[in-house]
Amino acid sequence: MSELNVFVSVGGTATEQQETFVRAVEDRLRSEGLIPHTAGRNTFSADSPLKTVTQLLDSCSGTVVIALERMYFPVGADKRGGPKESPLVDVKLATPWNQIEAAMAYSRGHPLLVIVEQGIKNEGLLERGHDWYIQSVKPDPSALATTEFNGVLSSWKQKLVKRPLTSASVPKNPSELTVGELVGSMKPSQLWSLLGTVAVLVAGAFALGGKLFGGI
Incomplete structure (x- = not known):
C-alpha cells in the first residue's frame, strides 16, 4: 500500500x-x-x-x-x-x-x-x-x-x-459531472461569479430579442 x-x-x-x-x-x-x-x-x-x-x-x-x-x-x-x-x-x-x-x-x-x-x-x-x-x-x-x-x-x-x-473522493472528469455536481463543487466566489455571468447573458439576450422583434 x-x-x-x-x-x-x-x-x-x-x-x-x-x-x-x-x-x-x-x-x-x-x-x-x-x-x-x-x-x-x-x-x-x-x-x-x-x-x-x-x-x-x-x-x-x-x-x-x-x-x-x-x-x-x-x-x-x-x-x-x-x-x-x-x-x-x-x-x-x-x-x-x-x-x-x-x-x-x-x-x-x-x-x-x-x-x-x-x-x-x-x-x-x-x-x-x-x-x-x-x-x-x-x-x-x-x-x-x-x-x-x-x-x-x-x-x-x-x-x-x-x-x-470511494466515488466521493475520486475526482471526476468535468464532462462527466451533472449540473448539480458542478454547482456543488464550486466555491462560493466561483458560484457568485457564474450567477453574475448568467445574469449578464440573460439580460443581453432579452435586449437583443427586443431589438430584433422591434425592427419587424
Whole structure:
C-alpha cells in the first residue's frame, strides 16, 4: 500500500512528557505507512493558520486528534452568577484548535482517531457519543501498545485505505459531472461569479430579442 497523508491536530507541547508522547504517536503512524502533518509543527506556510489547516485537510485522507492539557484551573465555577452555578475543581482543558480542526475534518468526511489525555474536560467533540471512538490515555508511549489502541488504530486505518477508493473522493472528469455536481463543487466566489455571468447573458439576450422583434 502506498503511503497516505494524515492530519494530526495537536497543540504546541508544554512538557517533555507531552512532546515524547506526540513523537511516539507520529512514529507509530509512520510505521503504519501514514505521514503525519501538523500546521506549525512539521508543515509551515506563509498563509494564516486557518488557511494552512484547510489546505492540509484537503490533502489528507484522515485525521488524528491528540488532546493534551493546555490550560489548568485549580478552582472555578460553571455558569457563574446564575441559578445553576456549580463549582469546578482541577479543570484541565485542551487547545481549542482540537475542536476546530476536528470539526473541519469531520465536515470533509475524514475518519477520526481521537486520543484524549486522562483528566481533560470531556466536552464538544472530545466527549463520547459521536461517530468516533474516544480513547482516554495517559500521555505515555506505553499507551500506544495496548490492545485497545492497536484495535482502534487498525479499524481507523482500514477506513483510510477504503476512503480514497470511494466515488466521493475520486475526482471526476468535468464532462462527466451533472449540473448539480458542478454547482456543488464550486466555491462560493466561483458560484457568485457564474450567477453574475448568467445574469449578464440573460439580460443581453432579452435586449437583443427586443431589438430584433422591434425592427419587424
